Amino acid sequence: MRYQINGYTDMYTVLANERKIGGAIEAGMIRLRSGEEFANVVLTRLELSGSQFCSIGFVTAEGKRLIVHVNDVSMISDANHVNVCELKNELMREEKTAERLKRLKRLCELNEGCVTLPFREEALLLVEDIGFETARQHVDLSFLPQVEKARVFRIA
Structure with missing residues (x-):
């Protein structure tokens, strides 16, 4: 593990500089407002609209690719920047x-x-x-x- 992610800004920085710094962002669990929970998700995108974060893209352990509005995310737990070889997904x-x-x-x-x-x-x-x-x-x-x-x- 490289380090723990503390918010959307950290996520955006890692994703925007992925080629320069390597690794990936993996969250232990994401819960949506609808109650759906996904374990070991890898974040792939974090979209900005102006200066506001608007959507987040991730891949579940089953290979399902989801893009959700940030307001639909209830909780992201245990998000870490890890080396690719250390991904649980x-x-x-x-x-x-x-x-x-x-x-x-x-x-x-x-x-x-x-x-x-x-x-x-x-x-x-x-x-x-x-x-x-x-x-x-x-x-x-x-x-x-x-x-x-x-x-x-x-x-x-």
Whole structure:
């Protein structure tokens, strides 16, 4: 988990900068005014009209895509900005992982033979987002610095 979301402004910031910061917003539960409850939803859109938030889009654990007016949302609980590999919503984890892998493959293809700092930083962000093991299965990551596991020493 990266951090907890505290309101619509945080949600909007994460969604608007998703490519730069990675991850996704997952809420433990959303309850609508009608009484419907959805668990492990991934927020995909937050629309503004002028300076007012007007609608929110999300995908349920069953894969149902909903767009509701913010006034129809009764409660959003346990909303967090998490890495894609940590999503509990399996459908969105698979979808977003495929999306990130496609971008990582294309990025590596375009920068083949030329490892620059911006390329390395963006690739590292994508790899951390989808998980090192998953990325390594699809792309050669020899250009990334290998992080050695910290050794544990027992004293006395």
